[in-house]
Amino acid sequence: MKFVDEAFIDVAAGDGGNGCVSFRHEKYKEFGGPNGGDGGRGGHVYAVADPNLNTLVDYRFSRRHEAKRGEHGMGSDMFGAAGADITLKMPVGTIISDAETGEVLHELLTPGETIVLAKGGDGGFGNMRFKSSINRAPRQKTPGWPGEKKNLKLELKVLADVGLLGMPNAGKSTLISAISNARPKIADYPFTTLHPNLGVVRVGPEQSFVVADVPGLIEGAAEGAGLGHQFLRHLQRTRLLLHLVDLAPFDEAVDPVAQAKAIVAELKKYDQALYEKPRWLVLNKIDMIPADERDARVKDFVKRMRYKGPVFRISALTREGCEELVKGVYQHVKAQQTRENEPAEVDPRFAAADQEQGKGGA
Template sequence: MKFVDEAHIDVAAGDGGNGCASFRHEKFKEFGGPDGGDGGRGGHVYALADAGLNTLVDFRYTRRFEAQRGEHGKGSDMFGVKGDDIVLRMPVGTIITDAETGALVCELLQPGEQVMIAKGGDGGFGNLHYKSSTNRAPRQKTPGWPGERKTLKLELKVLADVGLLGMPNAGKSTLIAAISNARPKIADYPFTTLHPNLGVVRVGPEKSFVVADVPGLIEGASEGAGLGHQFLRHLQRTRLLLHLVDAAPFDEAVDPVAQVRAIAAELKKFDPTLHEKPRWLVLNKVDMLPADEREKRIKDIVRRLRYKGPVFQISALTREGCELLVQKVFEHIHNVHRSEQPPAEIDPRFGAPQDD
């Protein structure tokens, strides 16, 4: 399936039905009085977060969605039937904004979350609505109110705990295939990954996290070079970034330190807050280094980068060091998640809640 993470759609909620001006006409009832009913409400348009979807491709080809209008009121005290609502299913992580004003309409962050994005118009009043002790034969009626009409921009930001970034052919796809259930395309040429891949990493019973692999970045990505700039938004919701570096490039002219600095600069240009996220250095393909040179090469890269954070030496191909990396990542994600939770209220009858 083609990965689509942006779309524009037009939505139109249903108009309300018109009110009716009518008087009762029955045998032996000369002054039956008003009996015109109100019009029905127009249908609403809802957005529903569906965990079974992962792209916006359904909205690339069908772009207009209209809810049913409400029925008109009728005589004999008959009110109009409301119009049917419509529900648009979207992937979890979709951001909906007004395309004309740029105002945020909603964000779908939880599976099953449902939000009204266009309100149906209310039905008009029939003359029965205006009956009173001083107005015994009202002839007033009102038309139905129009439903909302909007042009909306849909933008998908995948919900992942960990994001993989690095130059093309750094081994990101190989790593996500080694540690998760994802099966991305892997080949020996750059830009094998053309769209984000999501994988669930199982650490133990009821212990897991989601990792996202985006297309490789190159220098100038924030200005449109390469492919990665199109998908950097998918890293904005992650709690941790793993910066994969090819520690044993085939071309000796390639400097891993320069590559790390180039990508860090692109992150800062794209979004300073993304640049400030926790970013761990993962030196990949260490199995390609001679055993007597490995430590010297690793220390040289870290020294030249002046990097003070966690450093991991792995081989995604042979899975060397991957288990330790997964354990440390899970511990970090778990600690961040706990720190984001509001403190539990303490019931004085039972004392403080017990830790997990």
Template sequence: MKFVDEATIDVAAGSGGAGCMSFRREKFIPFGGPNGGDGGRGGSVYAVADRNLNTLIDFRYARRHEARHGEHGRGSDQYGAASEDIVLRMPVGTIVKDFETGEVIAELLVPDERVLLAKGGDGGFGNLHFKSSTNRAPRQKTPGWPGEQKKLKLELRVLADVGLLGMPNAGKSTLITAISNARPKIADYPFTTLHPNLGVVRAGPERSFVVADIPGLIEGASEGAGLGHQFLRHLQRTRLLLHVVDLAPFDDAVDPVAQAKAIVKELRKYDEALYQKPRWLVLNKLDMVPEEEREARVKDFVKRLRWKGPVFQISALAHTGLDPMVQAIYEHVAAAKVVLPPEVDPRFDTPVGVADA
């Protein structure tokens, strides 16, 4: 299935039915009185968070969603029937914005969360509604109220605890494959990853976290170069970023330190809040560095980068150094979950639609 994380839709709730003006007319019953019923309510449009969806592709091709109008009132005290509501199922993590103003209408962060997008119009009043002791034969009625119509922008931000950050071919897809049951495409050319991939990492019994892999970043990404800038929004809900660095590039002219600095620079240009998130350094592909050179190369890299945070030395392909890193990540994520109360961070632990270990 094609991954789509943005869509624009039009929603229109149904208008209420008009009230009826009618009088009871039967033989031998003079002055039967008013019996015009009220109109029915128009259908509303709701959004529901569905844990089984992970893309907005359904809304890329079906852009107009209209609820039916309510039925008109009728004589003989008959009220018009209300119309059924429309329910639009969206992935968990979807943000609904007003297209014109950019105002956030709703964020679907909890499975089965239900949000009203467009309210259906109420039905009009029939003349039965206006009957009183001083108005025995009312001839008033009201039309139904119109339903709301809105143009909305849908934006999906995946719910993950940890995000992988790095240049193309840094080994992010290999890493998520090694620590979870996610199976993204892996190849020896840049931009193999074309859309975010999610995987659940098991750190032990009842100990897990969700990791997200996005397409690699390159210099100039904040201005639109490459693919990664399109998916950086998916890292904005993470609690921790893993900066994956290829410590053994094929081209000797490539400087891993310069690449790492470029990634950090692009991250800050894109979003200061994303730049301020906790970020750990993961030095990958150490199996391709001669054993006698590894320690010196790691020290040189950390010194030139002026890195002060945690550093993990791994080989995703050879599955070395992964377990200490996974355990440390889980402890950090678990501590962050304790700090944030549910009303501040109402995310759930394991979104469905991601690969499970």
């Protein structure tokens, strides 16, 4: 299935039904009075986060979504039926914004989360609503209110704990297939990954994290080279970035340090917040370097890169070093989750004031 992470749709809620002008007509009831009912409410348009979806392809070809209008009011005190609602299923991580202004309206971050995209119009009043002691035979009614109509932009940012970053053919797809249940396409030519892949990494019973593999980034992506920055948005919600580097390129003229610095520069051009995320260095294809040269090669790379963070050397093909990497990543992700769930610290001065206020109230 083609991966689609952006779509534009038009949604229209149903109009409300019109009110009715009617009077009671029965034998021996000469002045039965008004009995025109109200119109029914128009149908709403809902969006629900469906964890079983991972693309917006359904909305690339189906752009118009309309709910039913409410029925008109009728005589004999009968109100019109409400219009049928419609529910649009979207992947978890979808951002819904106004296509004209760019304002973000909603973000679907929780499986099963349901929000109203467009509200149906209220039904109009029938003439029974206008009767009073001085207006015994009202002939007024009101039309139904129109439903909301919106032009929306849907943008998908996948929800993952860890993101893989690197040049094409750095071994990202091989790594995600080695440590998770994902099975992306793997080949010996650049840009084999054309859309993001998600994989669940199992560390132990009830211990796991989600890793995302995005297409390779090359120098000049900000100017549209390669696949550009169109998939980097999927790394913005991650807690950790793994910068994968090919330490043994086929072309000896290629400098891994220059490639790594180019990736960091492109990352900074795209988004400062993404550039400032925790980023670990993962030196891949260590199996292609003689064992007695590995330490010197790694030290030289780190020194020239001027990197001071965690460094892992692995072989995604033979899975050498992958277990240590997975355990380190899980501990980091778990620690961040714990910090995010901790309650905010309260200034002692305000805490004391709250306690005194509580005593006074008691």
